[in-house]
Amino acid sequence: MIRRGPLLLPLAPALLLAGCATPAPKPATAPPPVAPKPVKIHEAGLERVMGKTKAQLVALFGEADLDGHEGQAQRLQFVGPACVLDAYLYPARAGSEPVVTYVDARTPSGEDMDRASCIASLSRRSAAP
Numbered sequence: 001m002i003r004r005g006p007l008l009l010p011l012a013p014a015l016l017l018a019g020c021a022t023p024a025p026k027p028a029t030a031p032p033p034v035a036p037k038p039v040k041i042h043e044a045g046l047e048r049v050m051g052k053t054k055a056q057l058v059a060l061f062g063e064a065d066l067d068g069h070e071g072q073a074q075r076l077q078f079v080g081p082a083c084v085l086d087a088y089l090y091p092a093r094a095g096s097e098p099v100v101t102y103v104d105a106r107t108p109s110g111e112d113m114d115r116a117s118c119i120a121s122l123s124r125r126s127a128a129p
Contacts, residue, residue, distance in 0.1 A: 045116025048123065049087060051099050057087060061122045074098050083107055083118035 049057060057076055058064065066077035074089040085105050089098035105118035 049100050078122050080122045082121045083113050085118045
């Protein structure tokens with residue numbers, strides 16, 4: 001009877017190390033992050049308020065029903081019978097006067113509403129005698 005076990009015993013450490021000697025995977029190289037280009041959303045009717053100051057909004061809609069501040073941001077809320085308009089004003093640069101950068105509109109019950117229609121509705125309200 002021939003034993004083959006003792007012949008494999010000296011090879012055991014080499015076999016174990018052979019499993020550890022696999023080449024390291026190359027790290028995946030992701031492309032460098034690219035800042036997205038600002039998307040300009042143009043919606044007819046918004047040009048009446050976008051980029052305007054608080055004084056210009058008051059001239060268009062009358063006094064704001066709510067004037068809130070959070071840090072450098074300012075939110076003006078105008079409420080009419082058909083809708084509620086929130087205008088968000090931020091300074092374009094440090095020390096400059098805040099201007100409208102975003103508007104949101106909803107019905108008095110809280111459902112989303114077309115922003116341009118709300119602006120038109122509130123503009124007509126302030127023009128009424």
